[in-house]
Amino acid sequence: MFQRILVAVDGSDSARKAYDVALDLARKYSSTLAVLAVVWPPEFAEDVETEAILEHSQGYYEGVLDRMRAESDTAGLVIRYEVAIGHPAEKILACAEKDRIDLVVMGHRGKSLLQRWLVGSVTKHVINHAHCAVLMVR
Numbered sequence: 257m258f259q260r261i262l263v264a265v266d267g268s269d270s271a272r273k274a275y276d277v278a279l280d281l282a283r284k285y286s287s288t289l290a291v292l293a294v295v296w297p298p299e300f301a302e303d304v305e306t307e308a309i310l311e312h313s314q315g316y317y318e319g320v321l322d323r324m325r326a327e328s329d330t331a332g333l334v335i336r337y338e339v340a341i342g343h344p345a346e347k348i349l350a351c352a353e354k355d356r357i358d359l360v361v362m363g364h365r366g367k368s369l370l371q372r373w374l375v376g377s378v379t380k381h382v383i384n385h386a387h388c389a390v391l392m393v394r
Contacts, residue, residue, distance in 0.1 A: 257358075258287050258306060258359045259285070260290070260357045260358050261282050261357065261358065262290045262291075262348070262352055262355065262359070262361075263275050263277075263279075263286075263361040263377075264326070264344070264360065264361070264382075265292070265320065265363075266293060266294075266315070266320075269363075274361045274363040275328075275361075277327055277393050281361070283333065286332075288333075288334040288335070288336075289334070290323065290338065290351065290355055290392055291336065292338050292347070293317035293339045293340070294339075294349055295310055295340070297309070297342070299344060310341060321336065324337070330391040344381060345381035348362075348378070352376065352386055358389065359390070360386055360391070362379050363391075379392055
């Protein structure tokens, strides 16, 4: 049913639940799984600040993905972990299109109040524009 699954993560509890659901579905359907974290660059910052923020954020998300990789029993699964830079909804949609994803799995909320609002809008944007099924995990 779902041959290729994409899960978007941001380090939040909601994203961890989405990852667990996506991992379970990948096992059940013998699917490939793409795990994507997206660094959202600041809109109003100096070049030096932006570069430092991006480096710090990439390091943070690499750590999140490393912990997920280490904690999960992924025996027999093909899983790709990736950190992208850009607008989260656009990067998720682009990855889904490029990789011909059958199902996108996303959490309901982000890490902070602002990110909860932003991730909520990211989730809505993905639901409204994805070419495939989208599963929102609460």
